Amino acid sequence: MRVLLTGGAGYIGSHTAIALLARGHRVVVLDDLVNASEVALERAARIAGAEIPLVVGDAADVDLVRSVLREHRIDAVIHFAGLKAVGESVAEPLRYYGVNLGTAIGTLQAMAAEGVERFVFSSSATVYEQPGPLLREDAPVGIALENPYGRTKAMIESIVTDAAAADGRLQAALLRYFNPVGAHESGDIGEDPKGIPNNLMPYIAQVAAGERERLRVFGDDYDTPDGTGVRDYIHVVDLAEGHVAALEALAPGVLTVNLGTGQGATVLEVLRAFERAVGRELPFEVVDRRPGDAAVSTADPSRAHEVLGWRARRTLDDAVRDAWRWQSRNPRGYRG
């Protein structure tokens, strides 16, 4: 298929582009490059040995998206475009609602106008009202979530569901990511957070690289094996392959699927895995809990296996090894 990736120059999008091309699909990217670099796509194209045309622009611009859908004869859209920093969303809610809802609605309107019926949405485990172990897709989705970022993801899931109810031709998948980590094994593309990383893995990578003094562990008094938070860390290449599986399984209606491993790891276990990869101890200190954090959040991944024939195959050690290769070869990310 000819697939448009909105926000496709980002971390998940660039890895998904490689996975799509490896399966013989064609890829076009629309990205405003606010939170991404065209270097990621240049490298992804080199890894895949194929062209990845980039259109620089806003996915909320219906006329622009319509022209891209027409000119590139797009069959399907994977929608990554959006802002994703949880803390920032609390400080700037209007920007988050404007961008995240605007790009989703704009893209869906353009698709309806051009008769493009296949839509895969980058959702998140953040939508679950009550995080916990082995979360199933039928668990309650929150409205009173901790942050505007999570609320935009839940709202977009409802927008897609309503659009599919109104137009039976729409074939949609809502992919609820758990914690994406790692990088392509080449070390040429990876996670390139701007400023101080919010997420655990890139922060530890920067401690290992000497960019950050030490890891601050947000609480060790949770009801978990070592008292630190437990999350379901999924290798970004497994995640990318999950998008391809979802795209190829699309049918009329809406399919909601967790993309996770089903395995949990504590903060200290992730830190130890990184120490094994770099061959030395890494400094950390335990500080207060981060407001809004849950003790445990892991996926029940069984529906993805049943419906998509997909499961995560890479381990936490694989992800740490690949993240470290990316970090150590690209200490300044794509900024060279």
Ligand code: WQD
């Ligand atoms: C993981 C664990 C922290 C940083 C968020 C979003 C989610 C998704 C992934 C976009 C927790 C601990 C972290 C640090 C720490 N993003 N931690 N020190 O909060 O599970 O999920 O990112 O879709 O939507 O909610 O990920 O990596 O921030 O935290 O101790 O410096 O690491 O307390 O237990 P989280 P995270």
